[in-house]
Amino acid sequence: MKILIIEDDTLQSLNLKLHLGELGYHKVSVAKNLDELKVATHNSIYDLIFCDIHMPDADGIVLLSSYLKNQLSSGIIIVSAVDDTIRQLTMGMCRQLNYNYVSALAKPYNREQLAGEINFFISHQLNFQARTNKKLSFDIDLKTALTNNQFFPLYQPQFSFNTGELIGVEALVRLEHPTLGIIPPGEFLSKITDLGMMKDLYVFMLRKTTKAISLMNSSIHLSLNINQELLDWSLFENTVSICEQTGFPLNRLTLELTEEQAYNPTSTALENLARLSLYGVKFAIDDFGTGYASLEQLIDLPISELKIDRVFIARATRDYKHQQLTIAAIRLAHALGLQCVSEGVENAETWEYLKDLGVDICQGYYTGKPMMINELNALHYTAKKTKVKNTAKKSMKPIVLFDSQVVRANATARMLAKANEALEFITSTYVEQLRYFLRDLPVSIVLIDLESYLNLSDTEQDEVKMLLHDRETIILSNENNKEHIPFLATLIVKSEDVSKTSQMILQLIESKISKRKKSSQSMLSKREQDVAQLLLAGFSNKYIAYELDISQKTVSTFKTRIFQKLGIKSLIELAQAFNIS
Numbered sequence: 001m002k003i004l005i006i007e008d009d010t011l012q013s014l015n016l017k018l019h020l021g022e023l024g025y026h027k028v029s030v031a032k033n034l035d036e037l038k039v040a041t042h043n044s045i046y047d048l049i050f051c052d053i054h055m056p057d058a059d060g061i062v063l064l065s066s067y068l069k070n071q072l073s074s075g076i077i078i079v080s081a082v083d084d085t086i087r088q089l090t091m092g093m094c095r096q097l098n099y100n101y102v103s104a105l106a107k108p109y110n111r112e113q114l115a116g117e118i119n120f121f122i123s124h125q126l127n128f129q130a131r132t133n134k135k136l137s138f139d140i141d142l143k144t145a146l147t148n149n150q151f152f153p154l155y156q157p158q159f160s161f162n163t164g165e166l167i168g169v170e171a172l173v174r175l176e177h178p179t180l181g182i183i184p185p186g187e188f189l190s191k192i193t194d195l196g197m198m199k200d201l202y203v204f205m206l207r208k209t210t211k212a213i214s215l216m217n218s219s220i221h222l223s224l225n226i227n228q229e230l231l232d233w234s235l236f237e238n239t240v241s242i243c244e245q246t247g248f249p250l251n252r253l254t255l256e257l258t259e260e261q262a263y264n265p266t267s268t269a270l271e272n273l274a275r276l277s278l279y280g281v282k283f284a285i286d287d288f289g290t291g292y293a294s295l296e297q298l299i300d301l302p303i304s305e306l307k308i309d310r311v312f313i314a315r316a317t318r319d320y321k322h323q324q325l326t327i328a329a330i331r332l333a334h335a336l337g338l339q340c341v342s343e344g345v346e347n348a349e350t351w352e353y354l355k356d357l358g359v360d361i362c363q364g365y366y367t368g369k370p371m372m373i374n375e376l377n378a379l380h381y382t383a384k385k386t387k388v389k390n391t392a393k394k395s396m397k398p399i400v401l402f403d404s405q406v407v408r409a410n411a412t413a414r415m416l417a418k419a420n421e422a423l424e425f426i427t428s429t430y431v432e433q434l435r436y437f438l439r440d441l442p443v444s445i446v447l448i449d450l451e452s453y454l455n456l457s458d459t460e461q462d463e464v465k466m467l468l469h470d471r472e473t474i475i476l477s478n479e480n481n482k483e484h485i486p487f488l489a490t491l492i493v494k495s496e497d498v499s500k501t502s503q504m505i506l507q508l509i510e511s512k513i514s515k516r517k518k519s520s521q522s523m524l525s526k527r528e529q530d531v532a533q534l535l536l537a538g539f540s541n542k543y544i545a546y547e548l549d550i551s552q553k554t555v556s557t558f559k560t561r562i563f564q565k566l567g568i569k570s571l572i573e574l575a576q577a578f579n580i581s
Helices: 010-022 034-040 060-067 084-096 111-136 142-147 189-194 198-215 235-246 267-278 295-300 310-315 320-335 348-357 373-386 406-419 431-440 450-454 458-467 498-522 526-536 541-548 552-566 571-577
Strands: 003-006 028-031 046-051 073-080 101-106 151-160 166-177 181-183 221-225 253-258 282-288 303-308 339-343 361-363 399-402 425-428 445-449 472-477 490-493
Touching: 003 010, 010 028, 010 111, 028 034, 034 060, 060 084, 073 084, 073 111, 084 101, 101 111, 142 198, 151 198, 151 373, 166 198, 166 361, 166 373, 189 198, 198 221, 198 235, 235 253, 235 267, 253 303, 267 282, 282 339, 303 320, 310 320, 310 339, 310 348, 320 339, 320 348, 320 406, 320 498, 348 361, 399 406, 399 431, 406 425, 406 498, 425 431, 431 458, 445 450, 445 498, 450 458, 450 472, 472 498, 490 498, 526 541, 526 552, 526 571, 541 552, 552 571
Parallel strands: 003 028, 003 046, 046 073, 073 101, 166 221, 221 253, 253 282, 282 303, 303 339, 339 361, 399 425, 399 445, 445 472, 472 490
Antiparallel strands: 151 166, 151 361, 166 181
16 A cells, blocks of 8 residues: 655654654555655555645645545545644645545544554555446346336334334335445445436335335334435425325325535426325434534425434534534424434444434334345334333313424423323314313313413403313413413413423422322322222222222222212213323
């Protein structure tokens, strides 16, 4: 391997050259300044260049951008003690200049670290050469390959961070070449696009994957990637038609598009998005954080899911900047009531970190690599057999949140339900809807956004007052001012962070539930409490009589007395009083 060292410090260059020699690399040249660099690179090509950033007559950044060409070397390793930000910027510049391999070695370093960098470079070169050879011999007719079923899907599982359940898969296209084996999409998708075959490939993948998942007798969701070309096509008609043919519910289908594809949608694209959303199809922004769509545009689209790009996830546990960007993306998703998916989770450390941050769904090699349908079927069967049953049931009557801001209301309700699965939250955005909920449902608590209430007409405000008479009510206000509250209610001062507001609401509701439970039980004698607990456990009067050493008639008497004291008429209401159903 032919190596060039660009380093003005004689001791540093000599030390690096000696280390390279000890590792078995002896074809090493040194350039201490710009003139020596011009001589060293005249009619010479190097496998690898080590370049210091601090140089006397022209810093390493200028040398890399202006005097060196990517044709002169396969790889660049930046060797410097500069700040990490400058090092990362320089590496980014080199990648933009199309250097094949770019890395960095911070001073001071030892021989083991140097050996590791060179091994990374060699491994990269071997992989690059293999990919290059594959591309050079990749002469298959893609149209014929599609007709002959040489394309096929792999399925990468998606697991819930909260419950550990297998809840969905992303279908990833692959091509089976007769001599080269399995070819990833990066090798053929651009050619598919050039040939105008993207629509054909989408139809093929949608039909194949929806049929396969339908035959699994499973309720898992399916995600597929789409692009701008598909959005400007008859996407709605084709998607609905295929799913009807394969028996796959549209409300379990998610179509993923990148920020770039969502950046400037046409009228046809918006029509497709709207009609598919109307039929239950969900949309996700893939590789979130790497594109250039404005937040305003994303809010205007029917997006239900943000997928944080693997670039941020891979470094989230060790790189401060990527960590903060990941946290910001998660908070944004939750504040807008969106599902948050992490791509590229490769180890337990990352999984634990993201779970603590509140990410909803995990996708990555740690929980499952892309797999064939038979492997997915086996995984699904195993997951069903070993799944720990979620014993949390709805513990009380539903809780209604009245808020005219739909996005805020849905985001708050979603966070509350996620934090306590035993509670059921319903959102209401206008008075008539609130009236129907309070009329038709056994509502226990009403949450009222004060700003939304004050923006109502006088007539509507009067109606809300009447509806909330004798109802347990919690007011959500931007300030601690009880003068504007027109009825008896508990006040919560909202935070700008929706998640913090949700925590305060949940603490208050759980406190109220706990008091109700204690109040209900305090009204009963010890023996009545024992009977009530056995009734709720599903035991018969005969068993209860045997267990408590009393007669069945006495059990019936206790049951009647319990119902009278608590003012209830059924076991369901008894369970609600005891906060367990």
